[in-house]
Amino acid sequence: MIEDQASSLRRMNQSRLIKVIAVTGGKGGVGKTNVTLNTAISMAQQGKRVMVLDGDLGLANVDVLLGLRVVKNLSHVLSGECTLDEVLVEGPYGIKIAPATSGSQSMTELTPTEHAGLIRAFSELRSQIDVLIVDTAAGISDMVLSFSRASQDILVVVCDEPTSLTDAYALIKILNKEHGVFRFKIVANMVRNMREGQELFNKLTKVTNRFLDVALELVATIPFDENIRKSVRKQKAIVEAYPTSPAAIAIKKLAQQAGSWPVPSQPGGHLEFFLEQLIVKKAMGDIR
Numbered sequence: 001m002i003e004d005q006a007s008s009l010r011r012m013n014q015s016r017l018i019k020v021i022a023v024t025g026g027k028g029g030v031g032k033t034n035v036t037l038n039t040a041i042s043m044a045q046q047g048k049r050v051m052v053l054d055g056d057l058g059l060a061n062v063d064v065l066l067g068l069r070v071v072k073n074l075s076h077v078l079s080g081e082c083t084l085d086e087v088l089v090e091g092p093y094g095i096k097i098a099p100a101t102s103g104s105q106s107m108t109e110l111t112p113t114e115h116a117g118l119i120r121a122f123s124e125l126r127s128q129i130d131v132l133i134v135d136t137a138a139g140i141s142d143m144v145l146s147f148s149r150a151s152q153d154i155l156v157v158v159c160d161e162p163t164s165l166t167d168a169y170a171l172i173k174i175l176n177k178e179h180g181v182f183r184f185k186i187v188a189n190m191v192r193n194m195r196e197g198q199e200l201f202n203k204l205t206k207v208t209n210r211f212l213d214v215a216l217e218l219v220a221t222i223p224f225d226e227n228i229r230k231s232v233r234k235q236k237a238i239v240e241a242y243p244t245s246p247a248a249i250a251i252k253k254l255a256q257q258a259g260s261w262p263v264p265s266q267p268g269g270h271l272e273f274f275l276e277q278l279i280v281k282k283a284m285g286d287i288r
C-alpha cells in the first residue's frame with residue numbers, strides 16, 4: 001500500500017508540495033497580469049521553480065506580455081491532443097508558462113466540467129515546480145471562480161477606482177458565500193504612496209467586515225510606476241527591465257513574502273490544483 005502511494009508520488013514527479021496562488025481582482029485592467037508575471041519572475045530569481053497558468057483562457061495575456069512564441073496551448077490539452085507538459089513555453093529565469101489561446105470565444109465558454117478537467121490535468125504534470133501562479137481573467141465568470149477556488153492563496157488586486165473596489169467586493173462575496181473561501185490577500189496597485197494603499201484596503205475591509213465573514217490581509221502596496229508601461233512596450237517584465245524602480249521593488253518584496261506563505265498539507269475537501277498529490281501525501285502520513 002505504502003509502496004503504491006510512493007510510486008504514485010514518483011509518477012507525479014514531485015518531491016515537495018506545490019504552492020498555488022491565484023491572481024484575480026474582478027475588474028479589468030487593474031494589473032493582474034503584471035502582478036502575476038513579475039511575482040513569478042521574482043520568485044524564480046529567488047531560486048524557486050515557477051510556473052504560470054494563463055487563466056484568461058480565451059484572450060492570451062501572459063505570453064504576449066513577454067513576446068514569447070507559442071505553438072500549442074491549453075485548448076490542445078483540453079481536446080486531448082497533447083499533455084500539459086507539451087504546451088509549456090519557457091520564459092525569463094526558466095519560468096514555465098501554460099499559454100492560453102488568443103481570441104477564442106469557445107475557450108471563454110467552457111463548462112464547469114471542462115474547467116475541472118483542466119485543473120485535474122495539473123495532477124499529471126511531470127515538470128518539477130515549487131510554485132504555480134494563476135493569472136485570471138477580468139470579471140466573476142465560472143472560469144475565474146473555478147481557478148481561484150482551486151488555489152491555496154487568492155490575491156485580489158485593487159486600484160483606487162470605485163469600480164475596482166465594487167468589483168473586488170463582488171468577487172470576494174461570491175467566493176465567500178457560494179464557495180466557502182474565507183481568506184483573501186489584497187494587493188493595492190497603482191497607488192501614489194503607502195498611505196493611499198492602506199486607505200484603499202481600509203475602504204474594502206469596511207464593507208467586508210460589515211457584510212461578510214472574511215479575513216483580508218494587505219500583502220502589497222505597489223506604486224503607480226511609468227516603468228511598468230515602458231516595460232510592457234518592450235515586452236519585458238519590470239523586475240527584469242527596471243529592477244530598481246519603485247514598482248519592481250514592491251513586487252520583489254511581495255514575492256519574498258509569498259515564498260514563506262504556508263502550503264496546506266491536507267486537501268480542503270474541494271477540487272484543487274495538484275489535489276491528487278495532497279491526497280497521497282495525507283494517506284502516507286496517516287499510514288505512518
Ligand SMILES: Nc1ncnc2c1ncn2[C@@H]1O[C@H](COP(=O)(O)OP(=O)(O)OP(=O)(O)O)[C@@H](O)[C@H]1O
Pocket residue numbers: 025027028029030031032033034035056061136137138189190191222223224225226228229232247
Ligand atoms: N503599478 C502600475 N503602474 C503603472 N501602470 C500599471 C501598473 N500596474 C499595471 N499597470 C498598467 O495597467 C495596464 C493593465 O495592466 P494588466 O494588463 O496587468 O492588467 P489586468 O488586470 O491583467 O488586465 P485584464 O483584466 O485586461 O487582463 C497595463 O497597461 C499596465 O502597464
Ligand SMILES: [Mg+2]
Pocket residue numbers: 032033034056061135136
Ligand atoms: Mg490580464
